[in-house]
């Protein structure tokens with residue numbers, strides 16, 4: 001059905017994308033090893049390099065300047081303290097000057113795990129300031145027509161869906177998504193994308209999501225350097241692990257590995273426009 005990309009000898013070449021990696025969080029030599037493998041048969045073709053805060057955005061910008069296969073995303077990760085007013089202003093001023101260079105806005109979202117931990121300790125947690133912080137990122141995604149990379153799981157996801165709908169944002173990527181069926185259906189109907197990490201190989205909840213989410217809206221990622229379990233235990237996370245994720249998705253979908261890799265690649269290509 002799909003025409004697989006062929007190499008010069010007419011063998012099918014499988015192409016892969018790590019649509020979510022914190023490349024700036026790796027040691028320099030490790031990041032450059034990943035980057036020199038991009039576009040070779042040993043590596044993946046592209047990575048979407050997300051950022052945590054302004055310093056991280058600057059580091060991501062340097063990495064992206066070394067390879068056009070590193071697609072930079074700038075934002076403020078929600079699982080940390082809120083930025084000071086100065087840091088907030090500095091980040092947006094910096095981003096506003098780089099509208100044309102950035103491929104996406106991210107990583108942004110809501111602090112599910114931080115809130116869970118606070119509640120477990122019996123401490124109050126105020127989600128509202130994080131919602132207020134997310135709003136200007138979503139507004140920019142709408143105004144700039146850029147994809148937005150979201151960290152929004154479980155009961156945070158419907159809140160983020162409300163915000164995206166309010167601003168008519170359709171190019172949304174919920175990375176490593178976990179949530180209820182109603183929200184999954186809403187996201188799928190809105191055309192939002194999700195991506196699977198290596199835990200697709202051993203987490204029933206993620207396999208379930210992979211079985212029900214539209215095949216035209218799914219991608220692969222590592223969230224590296226985050227470490228994985230199951231068959232990946234003891235291994236440091238690298239972009240090439242998305243090949244195992246794609247192979248697992250192929251099995252779940254009853255597709256050949258080449259067909260599955262092709263669909264996953266084209267989905268990422270459509271959203272991130274490379």
Ligand SMILES: [Zn+2]
Nearest residue numbers: 020050107223
């Ligand atoms: Zn991440």
